[in-house]
Amino acid sequence: MSKSIRGGRDLRHPTPTGRVTLSGAATRLTCVDAPLALYRRYRPETFAEVIGQEHVTDPLRHALGGNKVNHAYLFSGPRGCGKTTSARILARTLNCEQAPVADPCGECQSCRDLARGGPGSVDVIEIDAASHGGVDDARDLRERAFFAPVSSRYKVYIIDEAHMVSPQGFNALLKLVEEPPPHLKFIFATTEPDKVIGTIRSRTHHYPFRLVPPKTLGDYLLRLCEAEQVSIQPTALPLVVRAGAGSVRDTLSVLDQLLGGAGPEGLTYELAVQLLGYTPDSLLDEMVDAVAAGDGGTVFGVVDKVIESGQDPRRFAEDLLQRLRDLVILVAVPDALTTGLLELPGDRAASLQQQATRYGPSELTRAADIVNDALMEFRGATAPRLLLELMCARLLVPTADSTAQGFAARLDRIERRLAMGVPAAEQAAPAATQAPAVETPPAEAPPAPPWDASPSKEPAAPEPDxxxxxxxxxxxxxxxxxxxxxxxxxxxxxxxxxxxxxxxxxxxxxxxxxxxxxxxxxxxxxxxxxxxxxxxxxxxxxxxxxxxxxxxxxxxxxxxxxxxxxxxxxxxxxxxxxxxxxxxxxxxxxxxxxxxxxxxxxxxxxxxxxxxxxxxxxxxxxxxxxxxxxxxxxxxxxxxxxxxxxxxxxxxxxxxxxxxxxxxxxxxxxxxxxx
The missing domain is CATH 3.30.300.180 (DnaA, N-terminal domain)
Structure with missing residues (x-):
């Protein structure tokens, strides 16, 4: 059965509506493509849209606006923090017809070609160094680099994963990077700048990218949820931010998964806990309260719930360490919730404040050290439940710890018990009962023995008969x-x-x-x-x-x-x-x-x-x-x-x-x- 594509479009390039129609002699069907991933739909197009990297975007905008652009740049930082996206924005701004400008106009042909979802430009070449990092690839790039751009002002090479280029490949590019033709620009993007040889780094302007702060990332996710018209519970948002670990791309991937599985009620806390594998707050509350009270039955009951529910013991220990970290900060800084040092919803904040009153600072730091040491032991462990139970046993028995932290933890407990259970001089017993008995002196008290005041003589003691x-x-x-x-x-x-x-x-x-x-x-x-x-x-x-x-x-x-x-x-x-x-x-x-x-x-x-x-x-x-x-x-x-x-x-x-x-x-x- 012969098939044709109406509208002259290939399936690899969907229509703006995402709908492609296939027709034939006997059948007619319609394919509806799934929308793009969230991090692709909301990829920034200008430096103003890049979040959490103001220390990089502001200097670049000033250099672009003042026409002080270098011939080679090195963008480094963790994955998903905007290195490649910023390289594309830089290339788009360089080839804008209104250049030199700090931000692309978005109206010229070059800006439209390099916009989000655009077809791209033949003068902006992206190379994946993971598969094109050999010396032959570097020689091929060097031969083609001297040709003038087709329709733009500059020919821009974006070399992603630059640390994968071999030393021989870098040496083959060294002369070209050092003295390029006027129409050539290089942008290297890497997660490991130390692996880029020093001769290349010394010929570039290095801009280090960073992980996005949790508060900035949380506000950004709220705006995206409003744009997607999906409700999200305030308690679920910190879990998404924590799962992304500061990477914008990873965080948007997690949010995309949760939004895809959300029901009519939106993104709930229960859904985030189940899909992301985190420990519920109720289980952490039960564990923290039981450790503070020394209730071994409840502590090991929580361990049994963790295992029976299929949760990862290592993940439970990580979540417990995160809770202890919050309590340590709350004990050290009582106003951490009001000053923004801890970002927690209202109901969670009240629960943590109550738990913080049951611990001393030495007890919390000791417990955090025990959990952290247990996390190290979980690597490659064949019996994770046993390690988790041993960790809980060490948390319950501070008297067995002869270290300085153990003594400090016991001192915290004693001082708290004295402050709460033993008031000083507040007893109401009758004074007559508490007063000591007064003894009756002898009827005839004989005189005391006379002591001689002279230190050089013997004491004059009378000879008793x-x-x-x-x-x-x-x-x-x-x-x-x-x-x-x-x-x-x-x-x-x-x-x-x-x-x-x-x-x-x-x-x-x-x-x-x-x-x-x-x-x-x-x-x-x-x-x-x-x-x-x-x-x-x-x-x-x-x-x-x-x-x-x-x-x-x-x-x-x-x-x-x-x-x-x-x-x-x-x-x-x-x-x-x-x-x-x-x-x-x-x-x-x-x-x-x-x-x-x-x-x-x-x-x-x-x-x-x-x-x-x-x-x-x-x-x-x-x-x-x-x-x-x-x-x-x-x-x-x-x-x-x-x-x-x-x-x-x-x-x-x-x-x-x-x-x-x-x-x-x-x-x-x-x-x-x-x-």
Missing amino acids: QDSQERTVPEVAPEPSPAPVPAAPPVTAAAPAGAAEPGALGIADVRRLWPQVLEAVKELRRFTWIMLSQNAQVVGLEGATLTIALVNTGARDSFVNSGSADFLSTALEQVLGVSWRIEAIVDPSVDPKADASPVGASAPQPPSSAPRASGGRGMTAPAAVREAMNDPSPGPVDPDAAVDLDDPVVDSGGDPEQLLSRELGARVIDEISHD
């Missing part, structure tokens, strides 16, 4: 006095009402804040402060019971008998807002400096009897104790003023060395004289 020793020892026996011991149960009973929830703080938190607790004890009672700072250390916390270890039995008994536990409980309530029961044990291996050294707490010098330098003379043991107690009177003092009624351990007479050994666990050594 046998009757005095027999009368004194039973009074200081290490048996609990009736006053402070009954005070412990009321503190325990009042703990649930006036304190924070038991277990809200850990032993590490108490040790970190221990110097502040000692400062509070110092304001309440000096003796308890000396006892804790020199002889005690925090060793355990179980429920509402705090365990304090002292160096020896004498120090423990002195702590218990003096009612110091009540003062410590009051200090803990003031600093931590808790009401705990204090339990004192004996552990000779404790090191009080381990708890008291941080935060710069001012701990007193130990009340040792060792000599100290003071004007070249030794200091006796009682003088050292007096100095630690900040007693301004170095000599004998009034008994009534020397005895602190709140300190029952300051007993009646007796040998001071025995008192120090019994109450503080000290051992007095011989005094060194410097006379």
Whole structure:
């Protein structure tokens, strides 16, 4: 059956309406061609229509308008950013009948031939160097380059993928590029300018193209959707921009695919997620919230959903890393959404702001590093689900990370817990319950032993008789006095009402804040402060019971008998807002400096009897104790003023060395004289 083409057109050149009619003796049918691809239908025709490359188009327009055009140009940059299109626009502007002009007129024959969808011009030759980059092709080009243009002002060679030209081919073109005839112009376009030999690059004007910013590309896509009369959801637009990765051609190809599959409702978020393979925001929200709460069941449930729905584990990790990146920026810059640093719809912005409050900056950066490292491991992995589950396990267990980031992540959690769950000094327990028990002083307080103020003499300690020793020892026996011991149960009973929830703080938190607790004890009672700072250390916390270890039995008994536990409980309530029961044990291996050294707490010098330098003379043991107690009177003092009624351990007479050994666990050594 013979066929003819009406209108004298070939099928390779469709009519303006895209409709070609075939007729024959027995049949007549009509072919309707599909429209051109989106990136071809909207290819720019002037430099003003090129987006995101103002650093290139503006200088070129000024050079064209001022007739300062070079004989050779090198356009470089990523794929799809407008290199070849700009080369065509440059050739069109050079051959415009109105030249020199910054923009082509669009009315002359040359402008119409080189316009979008035009037939082209014989004086503008495009060469694909990927298939014509040999030395023979370069010689052929050199022989034909000397012929004058047919109908235009210049003969323009556009060499695309110039990095594919062999070194021999470039060397064959070198002389022609260096000294071309007046009617000849060269435009090299390449994605890898470093592969163009230096002798060619040095003879060209180099213009580097860049990827288009997401905001500029998003606005451009909105204009195209309006021109195509297709609606697009605001949440779907960032997915298209992200899929294009800054390349205009790639982005338009993705948009063309989505518009072709869109229904009457337009381009929706669900369609973009399904076709592009991205993770839904609801799944990312579930993962981020579960990691913040330490909910392992939900985390691994999300992993199961990812695998069961057929999603790529690597793509899920990429999307999770992108979400963590947004949260890192939002935590570092709280107004990132209002200043345009983050482009998110209103509902998504509110969700991210809520998630950002559940993380600290160290936690987010550590989580992002873990996900980024996992992405490196996904390359060539044979068990991607296993790698994804291991990544989630590392996200859930920051305590297993001994690096600086792991410590910083744990510190973020502690500070956030203290800020949210443990208010300072906001407990409403009755003051009578929280106040320490006041002990009744002895009926007859014997005078304190007179200390000798002279540093060069031995302390004048009276020689106690046998009757005095027999009368004194039973009074200081290490048996609990009736006053402070009954005070412990009321503190325990009042703990649930006036304190924070038991277990809200850990032993590490108490040790970190221990110097502040000692400062509070110092304001309440000096003796308890000396006892804790020199002889005690925090060793355990179980429920509402705090365990304090002292160096020896004498120090423990002195702590218990003096009612110091009540003062410590009051200090803990003031600093931590808790009401705990204090339990004192004996552990000779404790090191009080381990708890008291941080935060710069001012701990007193130990009340040792060792000599100290003071004007070249030794200091006796009682003088050292007096100095630690900040007693301004170095000599004998009034008994009534020397005895602190709140300190029952300051007993009646007796040998001071025995008192120090019994109450503080000290051992007095011989005094060194410097006379």
